[in-house]
Amino acid sequence: MTTNRGLITDSFKVVKKARNGVTREKRPPPPLSPQKEPESETVHEEELERLRQFDLNWRFGPCTGISRQQRWERAKLHGLSPPEEIRDLLLQTHPDHGYNRSLWSEYPL
Template sequence: MTTKTGLITDSFKVVKTEKRRKKREKSPSPPPVQKEAEGETVCGKELNKLTQFDLDWRFGPCTGISRLQRWERAKLHGLNPPEDIKELLLQTHTDPEYTQSLWSEYPL
């Protein structure tokens, strides 16, 4: 008995598809990100400051209460929250974008 030894590719037909023949087209690159620090508005700077206050764990959790309530609670417990945050919150106490914390939209 003689056995035929060869490559496995000898017994299977090679099928080439169009995808292999065509070169992949490059997708257009996204536009470069522009730095907003230079052209940032006063409103944007204030909201950024308040967001940083929300993200600062030293002043306790901020879910379920307003930013001013969180600031007052931190002051009551001697955590020394920034005074400029309180001034900003008192100036803009009617705007919910300023008064509510970053996670106010999420259910408890």
Template structure:
């Protein structure tokens, strides 16, 4: 006696395809809302972002192993014209290590 073979649909669920006419009736997804404003940054966050940008700008030389103020002064000494805003920020918050240390200070040399 031979074993009775079942149909493939007994094992796998039947999935019906969408007809071409039904595709046209679908609405395209709505675009994301562009009017939403990004959250406002505090003065501290803006200052730290400026300092990070200064760290990432290789125009003023390497920043590992020295403070941001030392780097700024070295760049000024060599005539590289670093932004005065950076020095103002650094002098305003001269005791906070988040301001004085460069972005790469957490990594060993």
């Protein structure tokens, strides 16, 4: 019993070779112009990353159901020495409320 097995070349596109052995030279792609992010965006992302790391550090107690500011104050009250840098970030006025909400605030309790 013979099985109809297709050739591997049946599933690939046919590429024609250049005539008379002449090949075209490939040009390198044009250089990409580096697009710099505004410095404020980078600083904003770095600050949010530091706040996320604070959320993930269980040494300062659980962070679900409370704001970052409340968690920082509770940790200070219990003598857990939370970083002053986090408090300074939280006390700055930001139009973005993402600074005060914890990493887990979007998840239901």
